[in-house]
Amino acid sequence: MVRSPCCDDGSLKKGPWTPEEDQKLVDYIKRHGHGSWRALPKLAGLNRCGKSCRLRWTNYLRPDIKRGKFSEEEERIIIKLHSVLGNKWSRIAVHLPGRTDNEIKNFWNTHVKKKFLQMGLDPNTHQPRADLNSLVNLSQLLSTANFSNLTSPLEDALRLQTDATRLTKIQLLQNILQIINTGSTLSRNIEGASHQWSRNLTPTPLEGFVNGTSTLYTEYPILAPVEFPNPGVTPGSHNDYQAISNSWACIDGGFGSEVHNFNNNCSSSSYDIRAEQPLPALVSVSPECSSVNQTESKMNLPCISPHSSTSNIFEAWGELMDDETGVSYWKDILG
DNA sequence: AAAGATTTCAACCGCCCTAAG
DNA sequence: CCTTAGGGCGGTTGAAATCTT
Structure with missing residues (x-):
């Protein structure tokens, strides 16, 4: 043009x-x-x-511009929205009356981003940084952090990441899924189970797997969809990304994100999720969360469906692997 | 007190989208 | 359908302010 x-x-x-x-x-x-x-x-x-x-005019002279330091609540909202929308500053600004996209962008780049990095997280993905893959490093990082008086929104959001061993377990699950995917009889069990669970999902349950999104905010109401290198998956359009974000944002904050984590660790390997049946998402998504705008408008409220088909991840995996393993087995791995 | 380093943020750049002709 | 103007947006820059030594 x-x-x-x-x-x-x-x-x-x-x-x-x-x-x-x-x-x-x-x-x-x-x-x-x-x-x-x-x-x-x-x-x-x-x-x-x-x-x-x-x-x-729009960034400085407009009469309704709100100047001065960002409040904790504003920071919290920005982090939440960024986890869903990414660097869509103008869309984030819509939710912060009086703040401009430029101001929010600057705030993110000068304050929030720094905090993420200090916590060993990638501010773009809200994930542990790639160069901190070593669990030893992560553990050291976490152990040196002072979590006794966390009060900021970011620290609050990151509190649940202190269990570095969980990453090990996720890795284990990832490996198991790779094995399953090579053609064992278990993969057929998963396929059947996924059909069963998909009944409770959004109209496009596969979306959540296409781009290899992930999150670690296991109790944070708005999950952090992230793209990360995935040789088997071609990144989708921005709209896909937002649809995925939307879907994950609506998933139960605790249980759903566990599964989210797990699924996406699977998709970050050589596993091409599009060529396979999607893994069971284990959670239902509230219908009112089916559009991006609706999600954004409900950002302050956890968008949780009370109708999950299973009550927790251990039962879910026990259900999935009913012949092979029981609840306690998965509890041991995940819990 | 001064020099250098770092941080902040207003402003610009350039790409993209949309509507009008 | 194509071209173009207008405007929006995200990324980047660089001067000013602030901090550190």
Whole structure:
């Protein structure tokens, strides 16, 4: 697409706005509205491009802008929304009246991102960083962290990640699934079970597996869908991603995310989930969570269905493997 | 007190989407 | 259907502010 020549004129002023320029812009918009941004600078007597005027207005001069430090509640909301929407700052800003996308983006990059990194997490994925794959490193990191007085939203959200051994167990499960997937009779059991469980899922239960999403926020109401390298899976469209995010966001915060974790660790291996029957998701999703907007609008409320087909992950796996293993077996592995 | 390092955030860049002609 | 203008958005930059030594 041909780029707009709007700001190509070298004679137009760039850089910081002076109070006089601000006043001209505010006065003009108060009197006439902004109308066409391209035409505005000339009409308002400004030697700026329209784009620059729009940015100055929307990010700084607009009367409803809320300035100052972000509250804990705002930070909490940002983290939640980012876990679902990713770097969709404008969509996150919709939920924070008076805050601009630019401000939120800056806040994320200068504050929240730093906290994530300090906690050994990838701020983009909300996952342990790839370079911390070694459980030894992670354990060391976690053991050196002071969790005794965690109060910030991020720390609160990360509290449940302190059990590094859980990762080992997930790894074990991943390996088991790989074995299963090579063609044992167990894979047929899974296939049957997945049909059974899918009855309670969203219209497209497979979505949740397509991109290799994952989360570690086992008790955080909004889960963190993440793309990570998966040789077997071609990343989907942004819409797919959001649909997945939406689905996971609605899943039961405790049990569902356990399964989410597990499933996605499976898909992060060479296991191509699209070529296979999806693993049972073990949870139901509330119908009201079937659109992104609805999810966003309900962000403050955990979107939990009370109708899970099984009461916990151990029973679920016991159910899945009923012939081979019992509840206690999976309890040992997962619990 | 001063110099250097680090952080913050306003502003810009360039890509993308959409609607109008 | 194609082209183009207008505007939105996310990523990046760099000057100013703040912190550290």
